[in-house]
Amino acid sequence: GRLMGGGREDEPRRVLDDEMLESLEELLIAADMGVDTALRVTSNIAEGRMGRRVSAREIKELLAEEIARVMETVARPLPLYPSKPQVVLVVGVNGSGKTTTIGKLASQFKAAGKSVVIAAGDTFRAAAVEQLQVWGDRAGVPVLTAPEGSDPASLAFDAMTKAQAEGADLLMIDTAGRLQNRADLMEELAKIVRVIRKKDPEAPHNTLLVLDATTGQNALVQTEAFRQLADVSGLVMTKLDGTAKGGVLVALADKFGLPIHAIGVGEQIDDLAPFDPEEFAAALTGLQR
Amino acid sequence: MFENLSERLGGVFDRLTKAGALSEDDVKTALREVRTALLEADVSLPVARQFVKAVEKKATGAAVTKSVTPGQQVVKIVHDELIAVLAGDDQDPGKLKIDNPPAPILMVGLQGGGKTTTTAKLAKRLKEREGKKVLMASLDVNRPAAMEQLAILGQQIGVDTLPIVKGEDPVTIAKRAKTQAGLGGYDVYLLDTAGRLSIDEELMAQVEAVRDVANPRETLLVVDGLTGQDAVHTAENFDNRVGITGVVLTRMDGDGRGGAALSMRAVTGKPIKFVGLGEKMEALETFEPDRVAGRILGMGDIVALVEKA
Ligand SMILES: Nc1nc2c(ncn2[C@@H]2O[C@H](COP(=O)(O)OP(=O)(O)OP(=O)(O)O)[C@@H](O)[C@H]2O)c(=O)[nH]1
Ligand SMILES: Nc1nc2c(ncn2[C@@H]2O[C@H](COP(=O)(O)OP(=O)(O)OP(=O)(O)O)[C@@H](O)[C@H]2O)c(=O)[nH]1
Ligand SMILES: [Mg+2]
Ligand SMILES: [Mg+2]
Numbered sequence: 001g002r003l004m005g006g007g008r009e010d011e012p013r014r015v016l017d018d019e020m021l022e023s024l025e026e027l028l029i030a031a032d033m034g035v036d037t038a039l040r041v042t043s044n045i046a047e048g049r050m051g052r053r054v055s056a057r058e059i060k061e062l063l064a065e066e067i068a069r070v071m072e073t074v075a076r077p078l079p080l081y082p083s084k085p086q087v088v089l090v091v092g093v094n095g096s097g098k099t100t101t102i103g104k105l106a107s108q109f110k111a112a113g114k115s116v117v118i119a120a121g122d123t124f125r126a127a128a129v130e131q132l133q134v135w136g137d138r139a140g141v142p143v144l145t146a147p148e149g150s151d152p153a154s155l156a157f158d159a160m161t162k163a164q165a166e167g168a169d170l171l172m173i174d175t176a177g178r179l180q181n182r183a184d185l186m187e188e189l190a191k192i193v194r195v196i197r198k199k200d201p202e203a204p205h206n207t208l209l210v211l212d213a214t215t216g217q218n219a220l221v222q223t224e225a226f227r228q229l230a231d232v233s234g235l236v237m238t239k240l241d242g243t244a245k246g247g248v249l250v251a252l253a254d255k256f257g258l259p260i261h262a263i264g265v266g267e268q269i270d271d272l273a274p275f276d277p278e279e280f281a282a283a284l285t286g287l288q289r
Numbered sequence: 290m291f292e293n294l295s296e297r298l299g300g301v302f303d304r305l306t307k308a309g310a311l312s313e314d315d316v317k318t319a320l321r322e323v324r325t326a327l328l329e330a331d332v333s334l335p336v337a338r339q340f341v342k343a344v345e346k347k348a349t350g351a352a353v354t355k356s357v358t359p360g361q362q363v364v365k366i367v368h369d370e371l372i373a374v375l376a377g378d379d380q381d382p383g384k385l386k387i388d389n390p391p392a393p394i395l396m397v398g399l400q401g402g403g404k405t406t407t408t409a410k411l412a413k414r415l416k417e418r419e420g421k422k423v424l425m426a427s428l429d430v431n432r433p434a435a436m437e438q439l440a441i442l443g444q445q446i447g448v449d450t451l452p453i454v455k456g457e458d459p460v461t462i463a464k465r466a467k468t469q470a471g472l473g474g475y476d477v478y479l480l481d482t483a484g485r486l487s488i489d490e491e492l493m494a495q496v497e498a499v500r501d502v503a504n505p506r507e508t509l510l511v512v513d514g515l516t517g518q519d520a521v522h523t524a525e526n527f528d529n530r531v532g533i534t535g536v537v538l539t540r541m542d543g544d545g546r547g548g549a550a551l552s553m554r555a556v557t558g559k560p561i562k563f564v565g566l567g568e569k570m571e572a573l574e575t576f577e578p579d580r581v582a583g584r585i586l587g588m589g590d591i592v593a594l595v596e597k598a
Contacts, residue, residue, distance in 0.1 A: 030334045032517040035325050094540065094568065095401030095513070125568070126445070127438035134433030177568075181544040214399060216331035216517020218545040239400065242486040243526075244519035267400065267431065 011055035021046055024063060031284045033247035034217050037254060041066055057287075064281040067250055071277035076259040078105075078206060078234065085117065085163040085171040087196060087203035091189060091230050092210035093222055094177030097238030097264050099128065101210050102172050103135025104264070104272035110139055114169040119159035120145045121152045121192065122176040132174055138269050152176065152188065153195040160199040173204070180225030189230050206233050208261065213239045213246035223252055238264030241271070245284050294367070294586045297322040298360035311359060316348045319363045330546035330585045333521040336555040344370050368582055375550060375578035379560040383575035386506040386534075387421065391470035392477050395505035397496055397531055399523060400484030403539035403565055404511045405435065408481040409442035410565065410573040416448055421476040426451035426466035428459035428499060429483035439481055446570050449473075459483070459495055463502045480505070487526030496531055507534045509562065512553060514538040515545040520552035528557045539565035541581075542572065550581045 014020060021042050028038035045062045054062075080086065088105070090098045099122070106116050118136050120143055122128035129145050136143035144162060146155040156173055163171040175192065178185035196203045209232040211219050226232050237246050240263045249260065260275040282289045298319055311319075320341050327337040344367055353362045385394065394411070396404045408425055415421040425443055427450070429435035436453045443450035451466050463480055470478035480503060485492035500508065510533045512523060527533055536553045541564040550561055561576040 026334055029328055030518050032519070035328050093515070093543070095403065097401065125438075126441035127434040130434035130437050131432070179540065179543040182542075212401065212513070212515075214513060214517065214519045214523075215515045216545070216548070217329060218331070218515045218517075218543065221544060239486075242399065242519070243488055243522040244517070248517065 011057055013053040013055050016046065016049050016052050016054050016059070020059070024059065027285065028063070028247060031245035031247035032216055033284075034220075034251045037251040040254075041070075041250070060285045060287045064278070064285045064287045067281035067284060068277040070250060070253055071260075071275075071280060074253045074257060074260050075275045075277045076234075076261065077274060078208075078261040081205050083200065083202060083205060085160075085168040086205045087160070087200065088170060088172045088206045088208060089175065089193070089196070089204035089230070090173065090208045090210060091175050091226055091232070092177065093179050093212075093215075096177065096210045096212040096215075097236075098177065098210045099132050099135065099174055100267065101208075101236055101238060101262075101264060101272065102132070102174050103139055104269055105262075106135070106141045106172060107139035107269050108272065109170055110141055115167075116141045116170045116172065117159065117163045117166070117168045118143045119155060119171065119173045121155055121173045123148055123150050123152050123155065124176040128174075128176065135269075153191045156192050157195045157199065160196060160203070164199065180222050186225065186229045193230055207231055208233070209235050209258075211235060211237045211248075213237050213242065213244040215248070217248060217251075219248040220251060220255065223256055223258070227256065227258070232258060234259045234261045236260070236262050236264065237275075241265040246280075247284055249280070250284075294323065294326040294364055297326060298363055311348055311351050311353060311362065313349050315359060316345055316363070319348070319360070320345055323363070323367050326586060327548060327551070330587070331515075331517045331520075331548035331552075332585065333518050333548070333552040333556075335521060336552045339555065340370070340374065340551070364586070368586060371551065371582040371585060372578045375554055375561070375582055377554065377558070377560055382535075382560050382562045385415075385562070387415070387419075387477050389506070390474075390476040391424070391467070392507075393467065393470075393503040393505040394477060394479045395500060395503060395508040395531075396479065396481050396511055397508060397527060397533070398484060398511035399486065399513075400432075402484065402511045402513045403537075404484065405429070405438050405442070405481050406568065407509075407511050407537050407539060407563075407565055407573065408439065408479050409446055409448070410570055411563070412443075412448040412477075412479055413446040413570050414573060415477055416446070422474065423448050424451060424466065424470050424473065424475040424478040425449070425481065426462060426469075426478065427453075427481045428462045429481060430457070430459060430462075431483040435481075435483065442570070449475075460498050460502055463499045467503060487523050487530070493526075493530045500531055505534075508532060509535050509537050510553075510557075510559075511537045511539060512549060514541040514547050514549055514564065515543055516549040516552075520549040521556050524553050524556040528559065533557060533559055535560050535562040537561075537563045537565065538576070542566040546587065547581050547584050551585060
């Protein structure tokens with residue numbers, strides 16, 4: 001198709017052999033795809049092509065197309081529901097970018113004409129509330145807070161009551177960062193979900209797991225645990241503006257098929273982009289487009 | 290998926306019944322598995338490659354005692370080498386150069402790695418264990434409420450923070466911290482900086498300017514222990530641009546395999562000084578190479594077994 005015809009005639013060509021496959025595997029491993037997934041992806045493109053002469057560009061295009069094909073199925077924007085309020089719970093390990101992502105999302109929804117309320121559910125970390133208040137100001141959205149050290153579940157409950165009373169379109173709930181192997185903190189999260197459901201059995205309508213692109217294979221364990229305990233409905237990957245490629249998303253797509261709603265590409269309010277499978281695949285394989 | 294390296298190697302060596310010495314072929318086969326195990330533990334690819342090469346030399350021809358299997362023997366050799374690389378020649382990783390008061394310590398790293406938290410943990414440690422008078426200053430003019438975060442932590446641990454002056458740039462704050470540390474009779478002052486990408490030209494130049502003003506006795510790179518393949522870029526770029534003297538690995542209380550430790554050590558040649566083991570102010574410990582080695586390989590018992598044999 002398009003790809004095989006796309007290579008320029010004057011590019012040097014090599015026979016596709018085991019050695020070449022191994023170097024392709026390594027390219028993907030170095031992008032955090034993980035050994036198993038890298039092996040699978042390269043063997044998919046090798047099928048029926050071993051021994052053929054290909055150029056470096058052609059082979060990268062093939063790889064990128066294969067990755068984009070896998071990722072196509074999970075590239076979906078955050079779904080909107082008619083419920084008032086639609087509750088968006090944001091979870092993840094420490095420092096992954098939850099609070100920043102909430103600020104960015106709130107700004108986008110506000111711009112789309114929605115009335116948004118944010119609840120500062122991180123009642124633990126120093127200045128977490130102040131940080132979110134700055135984001136609320138930037139986005140022009142009110143932030144509901146509770147004193148440091150208070151129960152995040154009861155804040156979530158109060159926020160639900162208030163957002164319902166005000167007829168807000170969206171309620172976004174920030175949570176404290178927690179490592180997925182901390183049973184006590186995961187139970188705290190499960191409690192937040194239970195309390196929200198008392199007010200609306202359908203809520204939270206979206207539970208976003210925020211993953212940091214610099215994270216390696218532990219992202220798989222994170223997703224598994226947060227999915228089990230908090231019913232994750234979609235992913236956001238942050239910090240893709242750095243040198244990390246976020247290849248673990250391919251392994252995640254394979255394993256869980258959770259939608260990827262957006263990616264973080266900077267620290268400013270507009271630095272949240274839709275997930276574009278082709279762009280992602282090109283960056284991952286180092287393909288110049 | 291294999292839980293650990295010994296399971297992997299068990300499979301490889303099952304067909305070998307005779308003990309004796311490890312042949313070149315045995316070693317080669319085994320080291321494919323070692324390489325995969327390291328990559329699964331998030332050791333950066335170039336580092337994993339280099340490591341395997343070093344082990345290959347040591348393992349070929351090594352004697353296998355009767356009471357252990359060839360697989361166990363290889364695990365032991367790999368484990369020992371891993372400890373050797375992780376430990377380097379640092380006698381005392383927890384020791385910081387803080388003579389000549391006031392001694393500046395500069396904290397740098399990517400966004401969200403744990404710099405601010407680690408700054409406060411370190412201040413607490415220096416104050417309580419070494420009786421130092423410590424000042425902390427936040428140079429983070431980017432992240433919302435970053436300065437408030439450090440100030441609150443300072444109150445919690447009873448360590449002074451430089452008063453916040455809105456609108457100052459990081460270099461000016463660093464100068465003010467230096468003056469204040471001198472006038473106030475502080476032994477140590479810690480400079481917490483904003484998170485930055487190692488390819489962000491403007492922010493990397495800014496932290497270089499801060500370094501030139503402060504002349505830090507220690508420049509610590511704070512890295513998330515869950516970091517994957519990107520560890521090499523971060524280590525290389527920060528070390529080249531800023532010149533680090535040590536590394537702190539955070540979030541080692543997670544269930545990550547910690548391969549970033551090996552990548553950091555191998556790429557920078559600088560010691561890993563501390564590990565962060567939680568969000569609380571006392572959750573900072575000195576780096577222990579053998580514990581991290583066992584974790585990267587996903588095992589520990591097997592090594593004890595071979596040691597006894
Ligand atoms: N470069 C870059 N930095 C980001 C991105 N998203 C967030 N950050 C930065 O990452 C750091 C951590 O972000 P936060 O939003 O505080 O993360 P969090 O998950 O709320 O952290 P905790 O509440 O402490 O668990 C901040 O310095 C953010 O500015 C991104 O997409 N790109
Ligand atoms: N579990 C755990 N969390 C940690 C550890 N160190 C820091 N954290 C958490 O990680 C998150 C980010 O920590 P910060 O100290 O704000 O990170 P930072 O590098 O200063 O972030 P920026 O200033 O935004 O670049 C916070 O939620 C901390 O509580 C650790 O060792 N273990
Ligand atoms: Mg937060
Ligand atoms: Mg900070």
